[in-house]
Amino acid sequence: MRFVRLFIFVFIFLSGGKLFAQSSSELKRQKEALTREIEMLNSSLKQTSSSKRLSLKQINVLEAQIRLREQKIGTINSEIRLLNNQISDNTSTVHSLQSQLEKLKKEYAGMVLFAFRNQSAYSKLMFIFAAQDFNQAYKRLKYLQQFGDYRRKQAQYILGTQKDLNIKIVELDQNKRQKSNLLSEEEKEKTTLGGEKNNKAKELGKLAKEEKQLKREISKKQQQAARLNSAIRAAINREILAAKRKAEQEAREAAARAKAENPSAPAPAPKTVSNTSSVLAATPEALKLSSDFLSNRGRLPWPVSNGVIVEGFGPHRQGVNVMINNDGIDIKTAEGASVRAVFSGDVTRVMDVGGSYAVLIRHGEYFTVYSNLKSVNVSNGQKVSVKQAIGSVITDSSDGTTLLHFEVRKGADPMNPSSWLAN
Template sequence: MKLNKLLLSLLLTGLCSTGFAQSSKELIKKKEALQRQIELAEKNLNKTASGKKLTLTEINTIKAQVRLMQDKISTINSEMKNLDHQITENTGKVHNLQNRLSDLKKEYANMIRFAQRNRNSYDKMMFVFAASDFNQAYKRIKYLQQFGQYRKKQAAYIQGTEKDLSNQIVVLDKDLKNKNNLLKEQVSEKSKLDKKKIEQTVVLNQLSKQEKQYKQDIQKKRQQQEAISREIRAAINREIAAARKKAEEEERERERIAAAKAKAENRPAPAAPAKPKSATTSEMLRATPEAAKLSAAFENNRGSLPAPVATGYIVQHFGAYKVDQATANSDGVTYNTAEGTAVRAVFNGKVASISPFQGRYFILINHGEYFTVYSNLKSVSVSKGETVSTKQVIGVVGDSNGVGELEFQVRKGDKAQNPEGWIAR
């Protein structure tokens, strides 16, 4: 019974450790991804900081770096918590194995003493012949045989337990070393974050000296965003109008077929149906089975869509934002990335529109009731009406002050959605 309980305990702790190990792997991947983003931001910052005039891109890059560094430290803290759990469990395993080894050695010692007392063949024969009948004598012979086999098994158990104990101590030592390395990494990252915050303070002080110029940059950016938003809404409205026209044509065709069939059968023509209530935008965009299916598939992938660029970091989030005294609103998110980075469709769909805008392009992709928008493309590699698949390259990102910059939106009809709720983290 004790052995069963011990094995169950070890099994459960082993399963828990496996869970932590998997989680730790995910945290390590996340930390590595954050480090790549931090390094890319630093590379971009070196490009934008070469001029004397402070730029909006430079300020946003430093803000993004601070956020990424804080995320990395948070990830390290999560790693350390996992390691603490693993260390606690592995310490418990070591203690259990030590206790088990002690019990096994005691049992084995008792068996050895018993064997010493009954070591000659005469004693064994007397033990058998002292039986009251043949059945009992047979059982005593089997007992002696099983006792010898059990003693060998106990010796093997002791050797196996000693090996398990040795292995577990190695694992525990490794966990302790990993925790020590994480502590050092945490101290290093906090030091880097402190330096970056000082740099941010210097930049913000510089911003106050260039406040007028910076407000002009914000105003220019706001005007650009408003202009492109109008273009996007107009493109979406054209798609909605086309969907409405198609639905009306299909309804007239059904009425024509019904009338022709009634005439052929010498029946009165069916009465014209009452004019239905005007369909909503969602109903128009989901009118066909194909569109409805595509919309449902897009909705089912909320939170798991790939990012529109394979490498990059978000410098501008969705919604209203404020820097110093200047305020603006964003209908999507802005990614900073390397120059020449490929832009990818985040889901299957159809290219609804490709429009030039101030020397760049924006692409509108239809996903049934939903649309995704990719703005500030230097060049495009798809055409209007083309069907695209998830992660298919649709163009190349344009630059801003030498840094690749992509504006990305998700819309339900003409209503802007927060893309960060749709993209996999």
Template sequence: MKLHKLLLFLLFVTFASSAVAQSSSQLKKKKEAIQREIELLQKNLNKAAQSKKLTLGEINALNAKIRLMQSKIGVINSEIKNLDSEIHENTNTVHSLQTQLSQLKKEYAGMIRFAQRNRNSYDKMMFIFAASDFNQAYKRIKYLQQFGQYRKKQADYIQGTEKSLKYKIVILDKSLKEKSNLLKEQENEQNKLAKNKTEQASVLNKFSRQEKQFSKDIATRKRQQAAIDRQIRNAIQREIALARKRAEEEARIAAAKARADNKPAPAEKPKTTTNYLTATPEAAKLSAGFENNRGRLPWPVGSGTITENFGRHTEGQAGYTNDGVNIMTADGAAVRAVFSGDVLFVTMMQGIYVVAIRHGDYFTIYQNLRSANVAKGDKVETRQTIGTVATTSDGPMLHFEIMRGQVKLNPEAWIAK
């Protein structure tokens, strides 16, 4: 029973260690991904710093970088917590194995002493012949055989336990060194964060001195965005009008056919934008597929960081609303469709392209493209390249929006984390 319990204990420890190792591996991957984002932002910030003019994109990129650094420190803290748990568990395992080993050796020593007392064949024969009957003599023979086998097994278990103990001590030492390295990394990241917060304070101070200029820039941005929004809204309204016209024509034909066949007219669907835009089986399938992938849609660029979120923003006295997200990415990054659909329009405004794609009653809009690889009416597939991102004074930035009908949605709720 003791040996059985020991085996179960060692099995449990192995599985527990495996679970912690898997979690640690995931944290390392997350930390590496965050570091890649930080490096990409820093690369773009270094380029932006060459210009004397401070931009809103630069402020947002710096803020995003600080958020990422805080997130990285959080991951390091999780790694340390994991290691603390692993160290505690392995320390307990080492103590338990030492106790088990001591007990096994004690039992084995008892067996050796017994074997020494009955070490010659004569003693064994006397033990067997001293039996009261044949049945008892047979049992004594079996006992001696089993005793020998058990002693051998006990010796094997002692060797196995010693091996496990040495392995756990090595792992424990490794974990302690890893924790020491993580604590140094944590301190290093906190120092970097402090420097970036100082830089942030300096930038905000500079911003306050240039607030009038920023207010003008924001006003210009609002006008540009309003012009793009009008074009998007008009294009979607045309799609809705066409879909309504088709639906009404189909309903009229169906009613006329029913009258000719002397049958009751088919029940009309409620007249909603969604019903018009998903009237055809293809559009309904696209819409359902898009909706079912909420939270799992691929990013519209291969790598990047959201530097400005969806919703209301205030910079100094100036306020504005972002109807999508701004993603800072690499120079010349490919812009990809997040889902299959039909290109609603491709237009150029002030030297940059805007692409809108329809997915049933959902629409995705990709702004600030240097070039476009698609044209109105083209069918596109998920992750298909539709153009390349443009680099402006804010850096290589993609503005990405998602709409249902004419309702703006938060893209962060739809794209993969």
């Protein structure tokens, strides 16, 4: 039973090591992804001419860079906590294995001493022949055989335990070195974060001094957002109205058929259809598309192959003490980046919004919006598939930023796109 317990003990810790490896590799992947996103934003900021004043969009890039840096530090802290747990587990394992090894060696030493005292073949024979009957003699013979087998197994257990102990000691040393490296990396990231925050404060101070220019910039952005929102709502309301009329027409035709089949039956009450997004999923095809879109929440592909969210959804502070509302998210991406549909659907409308384009795609009662496009290669009414290219992002010539504005709506109501996209 002692060896069974030892086996279970070692198995549990080996399994824990496997789980640790999985968690550790996942944290490393997260850290590497954050590092790539930070480097992308760094590259974007370096491309901006030092002679130009940073715009609000570039301030958003700075804020995103700080946010990602904080997330990276948080990931490093998670790695350190995981290593602390593993160090504690491995330390306990080493102590337990050392104690187990000590007991095994003492037991083995006792067996060796007993075997030495009874190593004579004459003594063994006398032990067997001194039995009272044949049955007892047979049991004594089996005992001597089992004792020899047990000694050999005991020696194997000692070697195996020693090997496990050496492995755990090596793992423990590796854990401690990894922790030391992570602590150094964390200090470096904190120093860099402090510099980035100082840089942001400095640029915000410059913006505050240029109040008139800042107000014009904010006003321009709000007007663009209002125009886009108005155009989107108008297009969606037209879809709702068309779906409502279609549903009412189908209800009238069904009533007429029922009347023709049974003229004596009372006329059914006229069916009214509410003017809400629910009418967009009135047909089986639209209902299935809505259900499929909803079931993929959190798993939709990004509208660009490479990008970082620099402005989130909802109300938030814009650079300085100005509160604005964002109906979607703004994604910083590479110049000339291709934009792709996040789900299959129908192009409801391609819109020209003040020098750039926006594409509205319907997925049953849901819609996705892709705006700030330089060009589009889809048209009204066209069916698109997942990841199909629909256009490319425009780059602002005044500050060099390349931002895609992306929205998800249920009917006309905006939803947070971040919760729909794959992590």
